[in-house]
Amino acid sequence: MTPTESELAILQVLWIQGPTTVRAVNEALNTLAAQSDPPDRAIGYTTTLKLLQLMAEKGLVTRDESQRSHIYTAAAKQEKTQRSLLGRFVANTFGGSRSELVLRALGDGQATPEELAEIKDLITRLENDRTHG
């Protein structure tokens, strides 16, 4: 089950903060909304609540109802969700070509020297894995 854009925003909060109440998720979202440029409009508390309820039904989050304030936790690891969304995005936007995506991501002069070095190292490791593993 893959999250929508709003659901993903909530998952980002849960991945960073760990198990979290509705109120804390809502406040985190609105802090981010206020910081973005131009600032996004604040989201009502019950909107966040409803989304979390729907996400629980879909299995995107689990919840602990033992306290009056329910505690929500992301059901899937961030990496797994990123992989899944990435696959879909690459299929839709780059005809399935991961390397096209990477070329586009690196090819606009935004990457720092550190990032480039890191990626080059990764590639070297991948090549060695392929050769020796």
Add this chain to the structure above:
Amino acid sequence: MTPTESELAILQVLWIQGPTTVRAVNEALNTLAAQSDPPDRAIGYTTTLKLLQLMAEKGLVTRDESQRSHIYTAAAKQEKTQRSLLGRFVANTFGGSRSELVLRALGDGQATPEELAEIKDLITRLENDRTHG
């Protein structure tokens, strides 16, 4: 103006085929739908027509009405659209970190040796640009 998922599927056809009639777009979409696994349901002709009409209103495509069968053309280059969608995707899914995206894209063992070599070359060129340019 950024395309929706269905609109993007149509743009992919237009980028590959160049200026195209509604019917040809519809047939291309349905060929792809039939090939995908599991196969997607076929899309009606008037659905494709309507989408193209809306896309023309939004400025995503231009159309030549000089013949009875209108001819549609993608308004933006594929690369520009990919950049724009990529920016949004990186922001939503990877907290804005392009290198996180790249690490994830390369780190699942799907990339071929040729792709890896190509990307390493690209990085080397980018590093040289930074040093000497």
Add this chain to the structure above:
DNA sequence: AAATATATACGAAATGGTTCGTAGTTGCAA
């Protein structure tokens, strides 16, 4: 010339996602 095929236009229903108001409940403070 009539029938058939193919085209555009467009209203409207169906779908999916987001937003919030309101009702009802529980805890806490005055």
Add this chain to the structure above:
DNA sequence: TTGCAACTACGAACCATTTCGTATATATTT
């Protein structure tokens, strides 16, 4: 113990997107 604050549940409105039926016009075939 009364009242206020914070919580969950949930229906319903709203919005964007997708889908298609039907009306109408134009070309083509018989």
